[in-house]
Amino acid sequence: xxxxxxxxxxxxxxxxxxxxxxxxxxxxxxxxxxxxxxxxxxxxxxxxxxxxxxxxxxxxxxxxxxxxxxxxxxxxxxxxxxxxxxxxxxxxxxxxxxxxxxxxxxxxxxxxxxxxxxxxxxxxxxxxxxxxxxxxxxxxxxxxxxxxxxxxxxxxxxxxxxxxxxxxxxxxxxxxxxxxxxxxxxxxxxxxxxxxxxxxxxxxxxxxxxxxxxxxxxxxxxxxxxxxxxxxxxxxxxxxxxxxxxxxxxxxxx
Numbered sequence: 001x002x003x004x005x006x007x008x009x010x011x012x013x014x015x016x017x018x019x020x021x022x023x024x025x026x027x028x029x030x031x032x033x034x035x036x037x038x039x040x041x042x043x044x045x046x047x048x049x050x051x052x053x054x055x056x057x058x059x060x061x062x063x064x065x066x067x068x069x070x071x072x073x074x075x076x077x078x079x080x081x082x083x084x085x086x087x088x089x090x091x092x093x094x095x096x097x098x099x100x101x102x103x104x105x106x107x108x109x110x111x112x113x114x115x116x117x118x119x120x121x122x123x124x125x126x127x128x129x130x131x132x133x134x135x136x137x138x139x140x141x142x143x144x145x146x147x148x149x150x151x152x153x154x155x156x157x158x159x160x161x162x163x164x165x166x167x168x169x170x171x172x173x174x175x176x177x178x179x180x181x182x183x184x185x186x187x188x189x190x191x192x193x194x195x196x197x198x199x200x201x202x203x204x205x206x207x208x209x210x211x212x213x214x215x216x217x218x219x220x221x222x223x224x225x226x227x228x229x230x231x232x233x234x235x236x237x238x239x240x241x242x243x244x245x246x247x248x249x250x251x252x253x254x
Contacts, residue, residue, distance in 0.1 A: 007058055022058070031207075065078060102164040133145065155186035226248045231244050
C-alpha cells in the first residue's frame with residue numbers, strides 16, 4: 001500500500017476548477033517532483049493534501065488514515081509537514097525557538113506538571129532543547145541558535161524553515177518552491193540538503209519547483225500539472241522527452 005494515496009481529488013472555487021480529478025500516490029522513502037507552468041494548481045494541490053483546503057471531491061489517505069475533514073494541525077501531527085513559497089518563519093523568535101515550535105507539534109505536556117513546574121516539566125523542556133540543538137547541528141545552524149530568524153541570510157532562512165518542518169517528525173515532507181529567490185550557489189547547497197534529508201531521515205519528500213535542473217537532478221518520479229489536471233507522470237528522463245509536457249511549457253526545454 002502506498003504511504004499517501006490521492007484519488008480523484010478536485011477543488012472548485014465557484015465556477016473555477018483549480019484542481020481536477022487528480023490521482024497520485026507516494027511511497028516510503030522516495031523523492032518526487034511536482035511541476036507545471038505558473039497557475040497550474042501545484043500549490044492548491046499541496047494545500048488540499050495538507051488540510052489548508054477541503055476537497056470538493058475525492059479522498060486523501062495517509063498510511064491508511066483518511067485525511068478529509070481534518071485540520072492542518074491534526075494532519076501535521078499524523079505525519080505531513082511542509083514549507084511554503086513565501087518563507088513563514090516566526091521572524092521575531094530565535095532560530096532555536098522556531099525549531100522548538102516544530103518539536104512541540106502534537107505533544108501534550110501534562111497540564112499539572114506545566115502549571116506547577118514539576119521536575120517532569122523541566123526534564124521535557126531539556127529534552128526538547130537538546131533535540132533542537134541536535135537538529136540545528138545537522139544542518140549547520142547551531143551557531144545561530146540565539147539569532148532572530150529575521151536576521152538570517154535568505155538561504156539560511158529557507159534552511160531553517162526546512163529544519164522546523166523536519167522537527168515535527170514527518171512521514172512526508174512537502175517543499176513548496178524551496179529554491180525560489182536563491183542564487184546559483186544557494187540552489188546547489190539546497191540540492192545537497194534535499195539529498196541529505198532523504199538519506200539521513202529516510203522520509204518521503206515531494207517538491208514543487210520551477211528550477212528544472214534541480215528537479216531533474218534529485219527526483220525519482222515527476223508528476224506534471226496543467227490547468228489543475230495531471231498531464232504526465234514518469235521518470236525525469238520520460239518527462240524531459242514528453243511532448244505534452246514540452247508543449248505545456250510553451251516549447252521550452254526541460
